[in-house]
Amino acid sequence: MVKDGKIIYVGKEKEARAYANANTEIVDCKGQFVMPGFIEGHGHIHGLGSSLMNLNLMNAKNWDEIVNMVAEAVKKAKPGDWIIGRGWHQEKWNPSPAKNHLGYPYHEELDKVSPNNPVLLGHASGHSSYVNAKAMELANITDQTKNPAGGDIVKDKDGKIVGVLEETAQGLASMTYGAWLNKKTIEERKAEWMRGIQLAEEESLKSGVTSFQDAGSSFQQVEWMKELAQQGKLNIRHWLMVRAGNNSLRQNAQVFPIMNEENGFLTVKAIKVSLDGALGSYGAWLLESYEDRKEFYGQNTFPMDSLRKIAEFSWEKNLQLCVHAIGDRANRETINIFSEQIQKDKKKDHRWRVEHAQHVNPAEIPRFKQWNVIASMQSIHCTSDAPFVEKRLGAKRAEEGAYMWKAFLKEGVVVTNGTDVPVEKIDPFDCYYAAVTRKQKNGVPFYPNQKMTREEAIYSYTMANAYAAFEEKQKGSLELGKYADIVVLSNNLINCKEEDIKNTKVLMTFVGGKLKYSGNGKKSF
Ligand SMILES: [Zn+2]
Helix, strand or coil: CEECCEECCCCCHHHHHHHCCCCCCCCCCCCCEEEECEEEEEECHHHHHHHHHCEECCCCCCHHHHHHHHHHHHHHCCCCCCEEEEEECHHHCCCCCCCEECCEECCHHHHHHCCCCCEEEEECCCCEEEECHHHHHHCCCCCCCCCCCCEEEEECCCCCEEEEEEECCHHHHHHHHHHHHHCCCHHHHHHHHHHHHHHHHHHHHHCCEEEEEEEEECHHHHHHHHHHHHCCCCCCEEEEEECCCHHHHHHCHHHCCEEEHHHHCEEEEEEEEECECCCCCCCCCCCCCECCECCCCCCECCCHHHHHHHHHHHHHHCCEEEEEECCHHHHHHHHHHHHHHHCCCCCCCCCCEEEECCECCCCHHHHHHHCCCEEECCHHHHHHHHHHHHHHHHHHHHHHHECCHHHHHHHCCCEECCCCCCCCCCCHHHHHHHHHHCECCCCCECCHHHCCCHHHHHHHHCHHHHHCCCCCCCCCCCCCCCECCEEEECCCCCCCCHHHHHHCCEEEEEECCEEEEECCCCCCC
């Protein structure tokens, strides 16, 4: 039973009917599986929005297909317009490009189809970008350009630029693209952003996601989001981590905290820092070198002394610090920095988070517990990256330290869940399937001893995510007094056949008791 957006009764039908009056709307779920709305524990709401407006390369089978997609986009663009896309992954291409370096094709084919339009194509992980000659010309990238700290302009043995910019080197092209965007008026940019948010919210509701934890908003995006909240225009609940440098954080300190704006549609009281990159793009910062790139340890993408200052700032201001750490070195350094602050007051309920906590040295697992740090993980990354994890890390590191959900849980560490959308699709069922089976596309499970039980996986996607945002009293379960954020599903996720999990359909999504999506096309936003 729901009133004013909150749950006022949970239990038997007969008793529930006692609350009803002539104005009560009764929804018959016909015995289908009802559960709390999914909380996306780590995604990129603005990135999801733009991915729905730009080229989506996630399903491209190979490089040729991507070149064709760019060629089509060029036909529709004006000369000089940037062609933007995201989602390619060289490890997923079949066949791999004939002429390549580290699996990356050369940029010439893009130049042929797009001689006058700069092209910028983000890797699925977001940790590298593909550019064509026009983009490099505008960004002044030549064979002589030095690598920026924490980044790599990938060159072959002859010193020739391949076309891929890894980690911070992406900034060379994205800044030039940003300068082009900045020529648009603020109103144009805001309108485009709002269109993106609308599409991203629709995509979330369709997937049964009623709350979204964003891993990296700018202060400008926070301001726009607050406006939408105050106008009552948000359709799902947002929890944003702010990504900004030390100076900007201090200058804008008065923005924090934004708490439960408009009945819980917007909260901003967390900070995001990325300490390294991703494994697929050789950016994960490792203790020992890559198995398939000897003497290469990945990238430290944020200076440690700046992180230390941000940690101090977060501790003083009671903000949650969320550090992206994928490699075992990045995880170790993050816990080291966290512990410097946490030891000031071990009893403080800080709920600091390591985003991904993907590849850890076994020695780190008890340290997460010791310092009460949350492992903010994404099950789908495991099965999606599995085909190249052993290649990058070797079997021993893969077995002892890759996607150690169960080991973290056994240690008593809070493990959350999410998809990192648009790195992966926002689909909670694919992610849940990965959590409980660890099965790759070919059906082979990746170290299945680390599987979660179905109950653990549902908890990770609801209550654990709520806890990781200090919101466990408002959401994450169907209990008295909590928001009526509810989904009705076509399968029982606790006892349906394993292979049916992925076919689960969202029949209805309610946010604050309002029907926001229904599988038969009815929606109310
Ligand atoms: Zn992310």
